[in-house]
Amino acid sequence: MTPTLESLVARAIDLGLQSSLATPRAAALLASKSHSPESAALIQESQRMTADYKACLKEIEAITPRQYTALRNQIVDQVRRAMKKQPGMRKWRCPVCNFLFDEKIGLPRQKIPPSTNFQELADGWECPECDGSKEQFVLDRD
Numbered sequence: 157m158t159p160t161l162e163s164l165v166a167r168a169i170d171l172g173l174q175s176s177l178a179t180p181r182a183a184a185l186l187a188s189k190s191h192s193p194e195s196a197a198l199i200q201e202s203q204r205m206t207a208d209y210k211a212c213l214k215e216i217e218a219i220t221p222r223q224y225t226a227l228r229n230q231i232v233d234q235v236r237r238a239m240k241k242q243p244g245m246r247k248w249r250c251p252v253c254n255f256l257f258d259e260k261i262g263l264p265r266q267k268i269p270p271s272t273n274f275q276e277l278a279d280g281w282e283c284p285e286c287d288g289s290k291e292q293f294v295l296d297r298d
């Protein structure tokens with residue numbers, strides 16, 4: 157059975173997201189020169205997902221070479237949007253002063269490390285700009 161273009165595009169978006177999530181972890185493990193079986197498996201998994209993603213893009217290109225560039229841009233854009241919604245990659249806005257807490261960056265001046273989930277911040281945490289409460293922060297939509 158030949159997969160439909162629609163299902164291939166959906167699959168590419170999914171694989172692109174999985175691979176984008178796994179790649180930084182694998183790169184960090186490679187850099188740390190950790191040789192545990194778990195890290196080897198994670199690195200392998202990340203490489204496999206990236207290979208699957210590329211193979212899926214090739215399938216799309218084979219089916220519809222003329223539309224390929226537009227579809228690929230659409231897939232990359234969707235993956236980027238999905239990435240922004242992942243825990244550790246989101247942004248939260250203070251509705252009072254518009255201060256933006258970027259999970260990817262954390263808050264170095266408060267020693268909050270990068271990739272910190274907003275939910276993991278202490279309950280008493282307040283907006284560093286206006287002392288507004290944590291509860292009033294809203295997920296930034298873009």
Ligand SMILES: [Zn+2]
Nearest residue numbers: 250253283286
């Ligand atoms: Zn504020």
